Amino acid sequence: xxxxxxxxxxxxxxxxxxxxxxxxxxxxxxNKTAMREGIVKCKVKNLRTxxxxxxxxxxxxxEKVMLDIVKMAYSYDDGTNYVFMDNETYxxxxxxxxxxxxxxxxxxxxxxxxxxxxxxxxxxxxLPDQVVCKVKEAEDAVQGNSVTNAMKKAWLESGHEINxxxxxxxxxxxxxxxxxxxYVSRA
Numbered sequence: 001x002x003x004x005x006x007x008x009x010x011x012x013x014x015x016x017x018x019x020x021x022x023x024x025x026x027x028x029x030x031n032k033t034a035m036r037e038g039i040v041k042c043k044v045k046n047l048r049t050x051x052x053x054x055x056x057x058x059x060x061x062x063e064k065v066m067l068d069i070v071k072m073a074y075s076y077d078d079g080t081n082y083v084f085m086d087n088e089t090y091x092x093x094x095x096x097x098x099x100x101x102x103x104x105x106x107x108x109x110x111x112x113x114x115x116x117x118x119x120x121x122x123x124x125x126x127l128p129d130q131v132v133c134k135v136k137e138a139e140d141a142v143q144g145n146s147v148t149n150a151m152k153k154a155w156l157e158s159g160h161e162i163n164x165x166x167x168x169x170x171x172x173x174x175x176x177x178x179x180x181x182x183y184v185s186r187a
Contacts, residue, residue: 003064007040007057015047016062018055022047022118047116047123068117074107082107084115084125095122105160106131106178127178132187133157134173141166 005016014025023044032038040057047067072084072093081094082104093115097104103113103125111131116123138154151163156176164183168174173187 004061005064007042007060007062008038010040010042010057010062014064015067016064018057018060018062022065022123023055026052047118048121050124065118067123070115070117072113072115074109074111074113076109077107084113093122095125100125102181103127103178105156105158105181106133106176108133108157129179130175130177130184132173133160133176135164135168135170138164138168138170138172 005014008030010016010025010028012025012027016023016025023042024047025042025044027043029041030038031041037059040060042055042057043052044055045052070086072086075083075085075092077083077097078094081096082100083092083094085092100107106127108131112128114126116126133156135154136157136159139152141152142150150166152166152168153161154164154168154174155161160181162174162176162181162183164174168183168186175184175187176182177184
């Protein structure tokens with residue numbers, strides 16, 4: 001039996017089904033005036049498409065759902081898919097590269113990720129806030145450029161290009177912010 005919830009009882013982080021879409025609540029506001037029914041406005045994220053919208057859910061009864069959150073580690077790239085493995089059950093799943101264009105820039109063997117699932121449906125992959133990546137190639141440092149915080153180009157093993165300080169060399173490990181894709185520090 002599905003858990004039914006009134007729209008005014010939704011809270012940030014709740015997930016529910018509405019008009020055959022799977023939504024997660026970002027913000028919820030309830031406004032009640034004198035003799036009218038209360039108006040519920042929810043800022044929601046469609047977990048299937050990633051779109052963020054505002055839905056007016058006045059008086060709606062909604063099916064609340066629980067997502068399965070699975071921790072997995074990146075194993076390898078098979079050419080068209082990224083392959084992840086559950087460290088406890090050794091079960092593997094494949095996710096097409098097209099669904100992970102941004103996340104794929106920061107994947108190295110063993111990177112821990114969180115995978116959100118609803119039944120058998122894969123909804124998304126969340127990377128940690130920061131990851132350690134190996135520098136595949138770095139430009140040579142320019143001598144004498146020490147007045148400002150001089151940066152140079154470097155390429156990670158995934159092929160992603162970043163700007164790093166002059167002292168970073170090929171083979172060094174660096175910490176990258178996965179949201180911005182920028183250098184944070186040396187690992």
